[in-house]
Amino acid sequence: MTGARVGASPRRVGGAERVTGGQRYVADIHIPGELHVKLVTLPVARARIGAIDTSAAERVPGVRLIVTAADLPQPVPRFGPQFEDRPVLAVGETKYHGEPVAAVAADTRDAAEEAAGLVRVEHEELPAVFTLAAALDPAAPLVQDPALRPGDPLAGTNVLRVHRVGWGDVDAAAADLVVERRYAFPIVTHFAIEPHACLAAPDGDGIAVWSTIQHPNWLQRILAKLLGLPLAKVRVHAPDPGGGFGGKQHAKYEPLVALMALRADRPVRLVLTLEETFQAVRRAAAEVTVRTGLRADGTLAFQDVAADYLIGAYADIADRVVGKGSYVGAGPYRMPAARIVARSVLSHTVPSTAFRGFGNPQVNWAVESNLDEAALALGIDRLEIRLRNLARKGEAFIPWDTPADGDWAEATRRAADRIGWGTPAAPGRGRGIAVGIKSGPTTGLSYSTVRLLADGSVIVFAGTSDMGQGARTVFAQVAGDELGAPLDAVTVVMGDTAVVPYDQQTSASRSTVLMGNSVLAACREVQAKVRAMAARVHGVDEAAITVEHGVVRLPGRELPIRDVVAAGLGRLGGEVVGNGEMRKDADPGHPLQGAPAFFEFNCTAIEAAVDEETGDVTIVRHVTVSDVGKAINPLQVRMQDEGAAIQGLGHTLMEHYIYDLRGRVRNLGAIDYRIPTSMDLPLELHSEAVENADGPGPYGSKGMSEGALLCVAPAVAAAVRDACGAVIRDLPLSPERVWRALRERDAARAGREDAR
């Protein structure tokens, strides 16, 4: 049972600050005496670094510190969330365009910028690989020094890892039809409107860091190890990020900035430009070959997926993205046999990292498009083929794993209904539908503390980062409901490792479920203490007392929790403190080292119109239905779903990095990397949530906010094909691509005519 706050859509906690300009993001924070850092980069991708002449730069008034790799502890420390392969500054050679070789700290931004431009770096451009084909060539130059990969049989290649999952016997599976196609997904970037930023300042015998980071505790661990400091001496402040989308999960330049602060013995700040942010984070590109086997009636027989992901020069979290993203590559379907082989392929490009959807959008684009191809070949309706094969709730669709945890067919039918599936579309228009799942967190550890104060107000300490998903609001709703406090009497404290208990990370749509449960547990502990208090004060047996939603029920009467606490605490005042812990331990036997806590399921249905002369695609109607278990805050659910849908439209219709032949991104920054504006929305955007209270989170909730991005590309491409017959297997579906595909369609038709 829930109280009045859960299931409602109050104004966002922290909203007033955000609409009045009062919200403080990292770049808004200044520390007296701070120096400004500018990175020194080379105008090439891979290059051997020769002599570095800083003399001219040093002469710029206001320059206080210039560091090169030689000025760092030796060997230059390396770090990374999965492999410790990224050096604090490039060592010996740069491995991608934009990798810093030195950094300048000066009194002003101007001086730092000017001096950075005066650092002379002798360098020699080296052969490099920027594409999957080049990186996989047996003669390709190696991106990673094999010495960094001792004992790794793949060390002599650019393949970082190969992930294999499968069941049944794909080769022996009987199929009436086998469809095999190759699909490509380009490099795209997060483009959070807040560029990455960090500050570091010596803090007594330790260090304080402010960062736009999503995982402050993880950053704390990395910095403590790298600096040789106790965790308690590394204080990470993580003000709410201005959008993260995965790009801000892991350390990038924080180690450099921290080392510079210690060396200069002054606070230093680094605020990246948008262009530099493009050179810090991006999503892995992928080429995915899918072989789908089916019976004549449309029943799936097997799925054979080979996915190569183009990751960058350092691993960051990219290999985990590849492994986890491809894991559900067979789709949310009943699948007798599956074989999924995914490779993370290193290249001399910007290190790829987590990005909303975490490796799933790439594979889902391919797998769902291929299913449409099969439906077409079999003459089966594209909705029908999905409904026929979708795993039913409780069905173990990956034999050893968490069974299907939602009524996925219900979500699919609802999306189909809303798009008018089965009714004729207007001429020049077409429809597409796609489904997808993403694995939730496989491990997790979230502590929280809830303090019920003497006047009934509440402070929640939760280490989640609220980067727009609204975690503060959700936790305030949960705590407010459990302890009977109005939302304006609840404060949620986040983003300070010295104050807030440990949280493993804010990712994988986990926070409502994991931290939500932790906050719920902390509230339950508070309630238990209040019960004991009431028993003592009123001389009643504890077993006869219940505490629910801020009301203490004693035999024959009810008291507001506030009164009980005030009386119980007495003259000295005080508070009632509860701690919560939500732990999901690793399972070493599981391919992902843990079964997903839930699956995020989404169905997206699209109606699109195509201008055949220009290739312009108009999204007439975009329906997204996500299975969220329970919407603790329905408005926020809608915001997340629609936000994800629009981000999906970005990579579907317009986004991609354009590299030159020397591995430099030509469209760095906002001028030529296009993302959707208010004019690029679907004419109608409709989102719905399926709520069967069947999730593991508070009140039956599940994680959400990534699902609505998974299916956009296949659904739009299907709608385009349905509208005009243009077949595109290479994203984005830019007008030019659609136009080309239409020419190919015409050529093929003409060819058929000729053949007659």
Next chain:
Amino acid sequence: MSPAIPIALTVNGRSRTLDVAPHHTLLEVLRDDLALTGTKECCLVGECGACTVRLDGRIVDSCLVLAVEADGGEVTTIEGLAPEGGLTRLQGAFLDKGAVQCGFCIPGQVMAADDLLRRSPHPTVAEVEEGMAGNLCRCGCYAQITEAILAAAEEGGR
């Protein structure tokens, strides 16, 4: 270094005189010299609108305006829109309609929306989408922002 230039301008109703470097933008001066950090910095090329302020009655991208150009001018930033501690109707509508996710683009969005309603008190959806196209929101709050603007218009304006 070219010498700093003395300028006088009105910011959020308050007269200010200060010395600015000729190459510093209005955005830099607002954020760094006047500590008005509500105006945000993102693309620095006039594409995102996060730096939107009102200058002499018109909204501009403050990253493309040199501070010296604003000499003698009147500037309103997000901090100056509502009375201290309060919200304008439009700001309230942003919250009620769920138009705020991470919030980083929001000061610019609110400034642009405020301007839109001044120019066009009862805009159509198409006018709103066109009028707001200079403000990117990567969280994708566009539909909710449009709803908020229409709601504020409905309820009597900004």
Next chain:
Amino acid sequence: MHTFAYARPATVAEALAILAEHGPDARVLAGGTDLVIRLRDGSLRPRVVVDIKRIAELGPGIRVADGRLVIAATTVMAEIAADERVRRDFTALAEAAAVVGSVQIRNRATLAGNVCNASPAADTAPSLLVYGAEVVAAGPAGVRRFPVDDLFVRSGVTTLAPAELVTAIELPIPAGRLGAAHARRTRRRGHDLASVTLAVAVDAAGVTRLAYGSVGPRPVLVVDESGVLADAAAPDAATAPAFERLFAAASPSPRSMRAGPEYRLAMLRVLGGRALRTAIARLAGE
């Protein structure tokens, strides 16, 4: 951004003196929507930036004089797009001005700056070409007036001398009725730089003027006086060759990342045809 001296002349004469003194080291600053970006990215490094917005003679403003519409140099796109006379007599210019950037950009970007910047993709250039606009430039040798067609050399390069200042753009008010339209192609619906931008005007005598940009190093004007293009009833066999001739001067760069040459050329024809039909319909008063 590198630093520079900032000058804010009050008169054209003063501005010209500064420009003459510094030659190529000086740069005129109007709305700054092109210039400030180039100052920041370092592709321009002038020693003196000459802000012309406080020169009373340069406007802003739109007025009629001697049968011409005179748009002063500091007039911004927002004013041009909203101006009743421009909308009525120079529809294609109003349409072009209305799609330059966003509201924020149009509140700063000047028409003169758009042409002086000489981007092949400048959206107002085609309409100025089809309306036979003239540039009024003041320089050490006095004021000269010349067709806008004589301004463009190639991307970023004009025939203006470094010491010259554009004071106004003038458009002859058409003697008879004109039907005109602007069209462009971008990568998304929201503001974007054009991969094809064009304007068409047809008059009652059947003369068709088409100008296009972003498909070559500079915008190009082509005139068809045969009358077939302006004739909605002319048979395809007659219009097709004339139509095709219009595009002979297009030579899009293969190096652009905004669109490939093949697509640009195809879109030039598609949009050219659409704009032509709109212009004809407008001429007919539809």
